[in-house]
Amino acid sequence: MDGIKIKNGGALTTIQDKGRYGAQQTGFGPCGVMDEKSFHIANALLGNKENEAMLEATLLGPEVEFTGENNFVITGADMGAMLDGVPIEGYRVWKAEKGSVLKLRFAKNGVRAYLAFAGGLDVPEVMGSKSTGLKIKMGGLNGRKLEAGDEIAFVRPALKLSHLERRRMTPFDYQKKEWNIRVVLGFQKDYFTGEGINAFFTTPYTILQDSDRMGYRLEGEPVTCRKTVDIISDATVPGAIQIPANGKPIILMADRQTTGGYAKLGAVISADLPLLAQAGPGNKIRFEQVSVEEAQSALRIERKELKKLERRINRWL
Amino acid sequence: MEEISILTAGDSAVTIEFADKISPDINRKVAAFAKALVRENIRGVLEYVPTFRSVTVFYDPLIVSYGKLCRSLQRIMENLEVTSAEKKxxxxxxxxxxxxxxxxxxxxxxxxxxxxxxxxxxxxxxxxxxxxxxxxxxxxxxxxxxxxxxxxxxxxxxxxxxxxxxxxxxxxxxxxxxxxxxxxxxxxxxxxxxxxxxxxxxxxxxxxxxxxxxxxxxxxxxxxxxxxxxxxxxxxxxxx
Missing domain, CATH: 2.40.100.10 (Cyclophilin-like)
Structure with a gap:
């Protein structure tokens, strides 16, 4: 079987694509990659289909043996990757031979690395997606994180990619003293006091250790409510900022619940969710308020940039 | 239907809230709206989540503009027909x-x-x-x-x-x-x-x-x- 064999799963490595959509009304959240930008770039660099599934590694990367040759790319966090003991850069295409070992280590710039293989990974689609749902134990490889001994086949390895020199770009720098994350206020903002909202937008918040793919828990000035934060449960959106009674914000991420009973102050804008996905425990965030129009225009710019990258690569093919 | 409002929930979703209470009557409106939304099949609408007293509609703002979406949703509400409950x-x-x-x-x-x-x-x-x-x-x-x-x-x-x-x-x-x-x-x-x-x-x-x-x-x-x-x-x- 041509594919990969996991020698060490690292801290949390899962198979993800863009996510499982269409069943939120029965309670199935989308899951999918946390950092959609790095995901798209990885597939673009390899000339893969836009939604080809790949590995998402968290904080401590996996060690992977190639059981067949193939081209691959690493985007997102820098985990000090070594191919057969030799350090390799991210954001460019590398070819691994059969028997080659790729080792990712601790993340030193960002927290999530994306390891994509030309032609994609052969795992069954569950409800239209290859994404791993850890909480619901479905999708990806048996609904769980990857462990030593797991084997995954390539769908159709692409061994000869042309113009390798053009299939690269400058990695992003995620080493920031403070992260600026833009937020759109939501229709439940009136559950909170003016001081609470003011604190949210003017003081820094720290990402706590027990943050995960489901939600980022924040420490900082409490966002005080007027009377209560209990609402009649309603739907959540990606990046929704829930405030429980203790006033400590929780940002809902890829593995979020589809509905929730805490009032929502607003939501992180779609264009900034990939960036937030690269912030980890201990990092400080400052929130900036923007309008829905500004948020949508930022998303438009992000998508344009990506299209530009795809064109730059494909023009030469 | 004048008490119904279309509310923004982030940059890629809107919520249509029928009331701020739990009642079988309100919930029937939610069900009727969801049914009409499926029938209408608005371009750019990705999926929806019906809840106690609201429906959240997820959309791609680069396919359907906020204004156009709201007009389509408004039209659905104006023509809403609520059916009575069937057997339990x-x-x-x-x-x-x-x-x-x-x-x-x-x-x-x-x-x-x-x-x-x-x-x-x-x-x-x-x-x-x-x-x-x-x-x-x-x-x-x-x-x-x-x-x-x-x-x-x-x-x-x-x-x-x-x-x-x-x-x-x-x-x-x-x-x-x-x-x-x-x-x-x-x-x-x-x-x-x-x-x-x-x-x-x-x-x-x-x-x-x-x-x-x-x-x-x-x-x-x-x-x-x-x-x-x-x-x-x-x-x-x-x-x-």
Whole structure:
């Protein structure tokens, strides 16, 4: 079987694509990659289909043996990757031979690395997606994180990619003293006091250790409510900022619940969710308020940039 | 329909809120709106989540503009037809309200001023309408809990609640179908596997069905649990 064999799963490595959509009304959240930008770039660099599934590694990367040759790319966090003991850069295409070992280590710039293989990974689609749902134990490889001994086949390895020199770009720098994350206020903002909202937008918040793919828990000035934060449960959106009674914000991420009973102050804008996905425990965030129009225009710019990258690569093919 | 509002929920979703209360009448409007939304098939609308008293519509702002989407949704509301309820399907769910399955029973007792027996009697004494599924696959938000049982959620949610736990959150009650973080006050646990991937239909009930809780002792809990493990247990279903 041509594919990969996991020698060490690292801290949390899962198979993800863009996510499982269409069943939120029965309670199935989308899951999918946390950092959609790095995901798209990885597939673009390899000339893969836009939604080809790949590995998402968290904080401590996996060690992977190639059981067949193939081209691959690493985007997102820098985990000090070594191919057969030799350090390799991210954001460019590398070819691994059969028997080659790729080792990712601790993340030193960002927290999530994306390891994509030309032609994609052969795992069954569950409800239209290859994404791993850890909480619901479905999708990806048996609904769980990857462990030593797991084997995954390539769908159709692409061994000869042309113009390798053009299939690269400058990695992003995620080493920031403070992260600026833009937020759109939501229709439940009136559950909170003016001081609470003011604190949210003017003081820094720290990402706590027990943050995960489901939600980022924040420490900082409490966002005080007027009377209560209990609402009649309603739907959540990606990046929704829930405030429980203790006033400590929780940002809902890829593995979020589809509905929730805490009032929502607003939501992180779609264009900034990939960036937030690269912030980890201990990092400080400052929130900036923007309008829905500004948020949508930022998303438009992000998508344009990506299209530009795809064109730059494909023009030469 | 003038009380209905279209609200922005982030940059890629809007919420249509029919009222700020739980009532079967409001919920029927939600169902009717959802049905019309599917029929209308608006370009750029990705999916929707119906809840107690609102529908959240997810869209791609680069395909359909906010203004155009709102006009389409407005049109749906103007032509909304609400149908009356059809026949009731009731699922019987056994629940053990005893320790160690009821870690927050004392909180609920203290808050409501009721004793354990009264709480069990009030909680299991009626049929609950499944207003919506959400939060987790198959998590039923149940309407119609006795007001005397109302207890606020935990100030700081638990990081793990076991599958099958039955709880109270404000004026609502429900079951956790999977292990999950959560903020509800736990007063019991069912041995039934609400979510079971071995079944053809991993979630056996739907929004619009009813649930009836039946109190069981710890011994009965273990007995039913065994049957659930081997896949031989079926919840009792009655139609009326």
């Amino acid at each position: 399907r009731i699922y019987t769910i056994p629940v053990c309200y005893e320790e160690p399955f009821a870690p927050d029973m004392h909180t609920v007792m203290a808050h409501t001023g009721l004793d354990r027996e009264s709480i069990i009697k009030l909680h299991s004494g009626r049929d609950y309408l499944i207003y919506m599924l959400g939060f987790l696959p198959g998590f039923p938000y149940l309407g119609g809990m006795d007001e005397r049982l109302e207890t606020p959620r935990l100030a700081s949610p638990r990081t793990k609640i076991e599958a099958g736990s039955v709880g109270i959150g404000g004026s609502q009650t429900g079951i956790y179908p999977l292990d999950s973080p959560g903020g509800w006050q736990l007063i019991g646990k069912t041995p039934v596997r609400i979510y079971d991937e071995r079944r053809k239909d991993p979630i056996f009930y739907r929004a619009g069905d009813y649930i009836r809780f039946v109190p069981i002792g710890e011994e009965k809990y273990r007995e039913i649990r065994k049957q659930c493990d081997t896949g031989t247990y079926r919840c009792e279903v009655t139609e009326s």
